Amino acid sequence: MDQQLRVFVTVAEMENFSRAAEKLHMTQPAVSQYIQTFERTMGTKLLERSNKYVRLNKAGEIVYHHAKEILGIYTKMNYLIDDLTNKTSGSISIGASYSYGEYVLPHVIKKMHEQYPLIIPTVTIGNTKEIAKLVRKHQLDVGIIEGEIEDNHLLIEPFAEDAMYVVASPKHRLSKRNGDMNLAELAEETWIVRENGSGTREITEKMFGSYGLVPKKTLEFGSTQLIKESVEAGLGISLLSWWAIRKECTIGTMKIIDVKQLPMKREFSVALRSPFKTKALNVFLELVKEDKVDHEL
The missing domain is CATH 3.40.190.10 (Periplasmic binding protein-like II)
Incomplete structure (x- = not known):
């Protein structure tokens, strides 16, 4: 099922079967077969097809929204299991508000790359509400947000003034x-x-x-x-x-x-969706808290 979800999400984002096949390193017929099987499983069409584009219909939008969350959780699960036996490595998706993300985060990323070259970060910059929303939807592993925010779905820990x-x-x-x-x-x-x-x-x-x-x-x-x-x-x-x-x-x-x-x-705060952390995420959080001293007035 996870492969069907990945194929479906990729087709939805690329809006084209050929481009999705190229990104997934698959043949176009194989991608089409995955989508057809997935639509039969869901019991409804999820994509509107034409000669020029492939787009989500209403049912597809619902499935896409939840598929992104499911894949995010599945990926985190794999990282946590890998962490039990392997050294610190893997991907980490980081979100940050503009003030922190543009002026402090690059220094943290540099230190992490020097000390843990097998950790591969991806960074999203947005305002506080945008970053909190992406963490809540499991589309980011961690967010660095600013100011006051209340969200019962997030674990929020201030770390710097x-x-x-x-x-x-x-x-x-x-x-x-x-x-x-x-x-x-x-x-x-x-x-x-x-x-x-x-x-x-x-x-x-x-x-x-x-x-x-x-x-x-x-x-x-x-x-x-x-x-x-x-x-x-x-x-x-x-x-x-x-x-x-x-x-x-x-x-x-x-x-x-x-x-x-x-x-x-x-205050600047760390926002997490789950208390379970991979080794890579723990390393990043430790560096964030250490680096704050270098940027205090």
Whole structure:
């Protein structure tokens, strides 16, 4: 059954029997036979076929959703069994929110590759809600998320604290101010914020609400890197993680604005779907917790 699921999922994702056969290292007739047998087993058609494409129908969408979860669980089971007798190796699928994933995770991956070259990581970057959802669906082995999140289906463990600062271009008028200022003074500025679902957006909104700050103008961007480039260009100001801005602040292309109520603090957490961990996952989690010291302010 697991091979039928793999063939079905691959055909659904490739939307083409020939491309699926190539990816699976099978012949096209063999792929077609697997799909026909699987559809008979399920008692209904799962794919709409034409000369140009193969697409999921309503029943196919339901089966695809659960097939991804089943294959994820099956893969984890095999890794756990292999771990009983073999040395640390295998694949590990990692998800991370933008602030951690873009600015800290590469250092962790580098250390893991140097110490455990047989571990093969794949990385997905997204906002906190997206990463939590993928972990919940067994499509990621582990997620690194930011801010506060409640999910009864996930095991969430904080492992590091992050400091959030208001930053601007060195040429911005606020960068030339001496001494602390109140957040309320920044209401007339253009604020560049992340999209809804982002942990950075969550703490920005929390800051606005806590101190009664109502920005006159906001711009919403879906990438921390894009926000940083925009701040450096003088488009506006933003609340960003120290981990994300430390390099720019060191070389002087971005400046932290002295605000009495800051920095804001938040936690970074590990999110898991199951308490059972492969050796590869345990190695990664240990490195994550060790590496936090190198990135503290």
